[in-house]
Amino acid sequence: MGLFRLLIWIAIIFAAIWVWRRFFGATRRRQAPPPAETTAPMVRCAHCGVHTPQQHAIQLAQRWYCSQAHLEQGPKPGAH
Ligand SMILES: [Zn+2]
Numbered sequence: 001m002g003l004f005r006l007l008i009w010i011a012i013i014f015a016a017i018w019v020w021r022r023f024f025g026a027t028r029r030r031q032a033p034p035p036a037e038t039t040a041p042m043v044r045c046a047h048c049g050v051h052t053p054q055q056h057a058i059q060l061a062q063r064w065y066c067s068q069a070h071l072e073q074g075p076k077p078g079a080h
Pocket residue numbers: 045046047048049050065066067070
């Protein structure tokens with residue numbers, strides 16, 4: 001009876017290793033895509049065309065400006 005119990009334990013250990021490998025294989029596949037980037041979206045200044053992080057830009061009338069000065073000067077005429 002001792003040998004039979006030993007064989008059962010070996011089977012349980014092999015099953016545990018199989019489940020463990022399956023689990024880690026799944027997590028590795030799930031972690032394959034890189035995490036979402038935390039960089040802020042960039043917006044283009046309507047006056048000078050410089051790209052500025054949206055959190056530092058100033059918005060006016062659906063246009064973005066890099067600074068208060070450029071906001072006051074408005075969009076550059078013919079800037080394309
Ligand atoms: Zn600007």
